[in-house]
Amino acid sequence: xxxxxxxxxxxxxxxxxxxxxxxxxxxxxxxxxxxxxxxxxxxxxxxxxxxxxxxxxxxxxxxxxxxxxxxxxxxxxxxxxxxxxxxxxxxxxxxxxxxxxxxxxxxxxxxxxxxxxxxxxxxxxxxxxxxxxxxxxxxxxxxxxxxxxxxxxxxxxxxxxxxxxxxxxxxxxxxxxxxxxxxxxxxxxxxxxxxxxxxxxxxxxxxxxxxxxxxxxxxxxxxxxxxxxxxxxxxxxxxxxxxxxxxxxxxxxxxxxxxxxxxxxxxxxxxxxxxxxxxxxxxxxxxxxxxxxxxxxxx
Numbered sequence: 001x002x003x004x005x006x007x008x009x010x011x012x013x014x015x016x017x018x019x020x021x022x023x024x025x026x027x028x029x030x031x032x033x034x035x036x037x038x039x040x041x042x043x044x045x046x047x048x049x050x051x052x053x054x055x056x057x058x059x060x061x062x063x064x065x066x067x068x069x070x071x072x073x074x075x076x077x078x079x080x081x082x083x084x085x086x087x088x089x090x091x092x093x094x095x096x097x098x099x100x101x102x103x104x105x106x107x108x109x110x111x112x113x114x115x116x117x118x119x120x121x122x123x124x125x126x127x128x129x130x131x132x133x134x135x136x137x138x139x140x141x142x143x144x145x146x147x148x149x150x151x152x153x154x155x156x157x158x159x160x161x162x163x164x165x166x167x168x169x170x171x172x173x174x175x176x177x178x179x180x181x182x183x184x185x186x187x188x189x190x191x192x193x194x195x196x197x198x199x200x201x202x203x204x205x206x207x208x209x210x211x212x213x214x215x216x217x218x219x220x221x222x223x224x225x226x227x228x229x230x231x232x233x234x235x236x237x238x239x240x241x242x243x244x245x246x247x248x249x250x251x252x253x254x255x256x257x258x259x260x261x262x263x264x265x266x267x268x269x270x271x272x273x274x275x276x277x278x279x280x281x282x283x284x285x286x287x288x289x290x291x292x293x294x295x296x297x298x299x
Contacts (some may be wrong), residue, residue, distance in 0.1 A: 040070045041098040042161060044154030046091035046142070047075035053092075053143040060111050060141040061096040069096075072161055074154040082156045082168070083175045092144055093151035097158045098137040106134055106258050110148075111141040118182040119148035122194035126181070126201070127152060129258050130245065131174035132166045133159065149178060173244050180237050188228055196226055200242060205252035215243050 043061055045054055063069050079085035093116070106128060108121045124140065133155065140151045152175060159166050177197070184193045203218045216239045223230060223238075230238070245252075 035099075038099040038101070039162065040068055041096055042070045042072060042158040043094070043096045044151075044158050045071065045073045045094050046150060046154070047073050048090040048092050049094070049143070056143045057094045057141055060143070061094070061139055063096075070161065072154075072157060074150065074157050078157050079150065079153050082153050082171055084172070085153075089150065091150045091153070092146045093140060093142045093148055093154065095141070095151050095154050095158070096137075096139040097155055099162065099164075100135045100137060102135055104135045107137045109137070109139045111139055112143070115142045115145050116140060116148035116151075117145055118185065119151070119178065120185075120190050120194055122191070122198070123178055123181045123185075124148075124151070125258075126194065126197045127174040127178040128155065130177055130250065131156065131171045134254070134258055147182065149175075149182070152178060167248075169248055170250065173241070173248060176244070177241055180241055183237075184230070184234060187234075188230075192226065192228060196222060196228055199226065200238075201252055204242065204246065208252075209246060212239075212243050215239060215246055218242070 043058070043063055045057060049057060058066070074091050076085075076087040076089040076091065079089050079091070080087040106125060108125045108128070110116050110119075110121050110124075124138065128138065131152075138155060140148065142148070142151075152171075156166055156171055181193050181197060184196075188196075199222045200219055203222060204215070207214070207218060209215045209218060219235070219238050219242060223235070
């Protein structure tokens with residue numbers, strides 16, 4: 001009996017040691033490295049947040065040391081300044097922007113997807129690339145349910161704060177793009193809308209249209225290819241939007257490359273989740289075998 005208990009004790013000690021080691025390995029030095037060239041990340045808080053909500057946003061965006069982050073607030077006045085919007089608007093959407101080295105690409109993550117009700121990460125990515133935001137990690141959060149439109153304004157203001165002023169015409173077109181995307185998403189699946197915008201941009205990059213008629217053909221071809229039915233009014237909105245983009249001489253080829261980077265990032269994250277699933281299945285199997293071994297000691 002003593003021999004069996006000794007075996008059981010040894011097994012439990014080994015199990016505890018194994019998982020304690022895993023815990024320490026995962027927790028080794030999580031200190032974030034500060035990029036002295038690009039500066040601290042910027043957290044932009046919606047001006048309508050209460051103090052309690054602001055603290056919740058800090059938690060959601062991973063602000064553990066406020067001294068290692070630049071903090072700014074976005075208000076209705078900023079909405080008017082950047083997008084000629086209503087200065088009386090209430091602003092809740094918040095964002096954390098971490099600039100990256102040139103060529104790294106754009107990554108967008110919605111931390112609170114249940115509270116950002118209309119704008120998807122792909123919609124943000126499309127709009128930000130149109131505005132000229134290319135190499136950054138952008139995280140969006142809100143402690144209350146909002147459409148998500150005002151987060152763009154905060155991101156623009158953050159770039160101003162970093163001295164990397166964005167072109168106002170491109171910002172306005174980007175905001176129009178986001179508004180059209182969310183409008184279309186009322187009738188068409190959100191993912192389909194994002195795919196449509198992305199594919200139109202890719203085709204513009206490939207074909208380099210020089211006339212409105214060529215832009216119109218690209219839009220119509222992609223609507224047909226993706227089997228998306230729109231009203232004549234909505235089709236015209238899309239054509240007008242991409243004609244404005246063409247007239248601004250946006251580097252669509254660069255936009256296309258960035259969008260492909262985002263697609264790869266999404267795939268990598270899915271693979272990561274699947275990997276985690278495999279890990280926890282391994283944990284489950286380990287303890288199943290462990291308890292079976294303990295049971296066998298008493299047979």
